[in-house]
Amino acid sequence: MIKKLMVLALLCFPFINIAQGPGYLGKKTSVMLGFDVSPNLSYGTNTSPIVISPQISFERALSTRFSALIALRYIFTNFDNSKEIPGVGSPTSSYDIQSLSGILSGKIYDKKFVAPWGKYWRFGAVVNMTSTKHDGYMYITKQINNHDTLLMNFGPYNQLHNSYDFEVGRGRTRIVNNIIIDYGFSLQLLALANSLSQPSQQLTEKNYIRETAISKIQGMNGFNLYLKFGYLF
Numbered sequence: 001m002i003k004k005l006m007v008l009a010l011l012c013f014p015f016i017n018i019a020q021g022p023g024y025l026g027k028k029t030s031v032m033l034g035f036d037v038s039p040n041l042s043y044g045t046n047t048s049p050i051v052i053s054p055q056i057s058f059e060r061a062l063s064t065r066f067s068a069l070i071a072l073r074y075i076f077t078n079f080d081n082s083k084e085i086p087g088v089g090s091p092t093s094s095y096d097i098q099s100l101s102g103i104l105s106g107k108i109y110d111k112k113f114v115a116p117w118g119k120y121w122r123f124g125a126v127v128n129m130t131s132t133k134h135d136g137y138m139y140i141t142k143q144i145n146n147h148d149t150l151l152m153n154f155g156p157y158n159q160l161h162n163s164y165d166f167e168v169g170r171g172r173t174r175i176v177n178n179i180i181i182d183y184g185f186s187l188q189l190l191a192l193a194n195s196l197s198q199p200s201q202q203l204t205e206k207n208y209i210r211e212t213a214i215s216k217i218q219g220m221n222g223f224n225l226y227l228k229f230g231y232l233f
Contacts, residue, residue, distance in 0.1 A: 024117045027232045028061040030180045034228025036073060041195035042219025051075065051220045057182075057228060059107070061115035069122065071103040075220055081138075083212050085203045088140055088151065095134030095209065099217045102127045105167060116180065116232070119172045126165040126188055128221065132213045133158050140205070153205045161210045163218070165190045175232060182228040192222035 038051040057071035076098050081091040105124030109115045140151040171184020195218055201211050 023061045024114060024175055024232060027178070028116070030059045030116055030182075030230045030232045032057045032059070032180065032182055032228040032230030034182070034226060034230075036224040036226045038220055038222070038224045040220055041192075041222050042216040051077075053220075055226065055228065057103075057230075059116055064114050065109045065111070067107045067109070067115040067120075069103070069105040069107055069124070071101075071105070073101040073103065075099040075101075075217065077216065077220070079212050079216050081212075083203065083208075085140065085205065085208060088205070089142055091138050091140050091154070091208065093135055093138050095132055095138065095213075097130060097132055097213050097216060099128055099130045099220075101221065102129070103167060105169075107171075116173055117175050120170075122167065122169040122171065122184075122186065124167045126167050126221075128163045128165065128214075128217055130161045130163065130213050130217050131159065132161070132209050134209060151205060154209055155206060159209055159213075161214055163214050165218075165221070169224075171226070178232050180230045180232045182226070182230070184226060186224045186226065188218070188221045188224075191218035195219045195222045 034055050036053050036055055038053070040049050040051050053073055053075045055071055055073045057069055059067050059069045061067045078094045078096050080094045084090045103124055103126050105122045107115065107120045107122045109118050109120045113119060134154060134157060136157050138152065138154055142149050142151055165188040167186055167188055169184055169186030171182060173180055173182045194215065201207065203211055
């Protein structure tokens with residue numbers, strides 16, 4: 001009888017371990033690489049309707065149903081200066097945009113799962129660091145006193161702009177041996193709201209780069225489908 005109970009206890013041990021502590025079979029940390037696929041909701045023209053951006057993330061199970069996630073997402077694009085400055089005109093040419101989003105999220109797993117395995121909701125904060133580079137000869141032609149005048153005051157050629165957001169999402173992780181597959185969707189709430197409405201900020205030469213760059217990145221960050229592969233240890 002005692003031998004039968006010992007055998008039963010050994011068979012049940014993995015499930016007891018899952019139920020009483022965080023981690024999948026004692027494994028709590030994962031490193032993942034993947035990509036986001038997003039509709040391009042920005043108002044710039046001549047851009048792809050779909051945005052594909054790489055992402056790297058680190059996750060740590062802190063309890064049976066909760067884990068912390070840190071992620072970095074990168075976007076490279078440009079803005080074609082299709083946005084007009086009221087009463088002045090549209091600048092010539094285009095400028096380059098690079099964006100690095102830092103995401104700090106908490107993931108709450110459904111009751112029948114154990115972090116980092118199963119279905120979850122995610123909630124977090126986002127910092128979007130957007131750098132721009134424009135040609136020093138980017139200009140607007142404006143007629144003053146019946147003469148064409150070049151306006152070129154767009155600030156430093158290299159600029160850095162920060163914006164902030166809140167993230168919510170729904171996803172699921174599957175685990176095969178030590179390989180973890182994570183997929184789902186996420187929303188950046190302020191970006192999505194701003195993408196679906198007209199920018200309220202009045203454009204001027206001085207704020208043109210900042211406002212158009214942030215608006216374009218928000219249009220790419222509002223709704224994201226993601227797929228990541230990683231290692232669990």
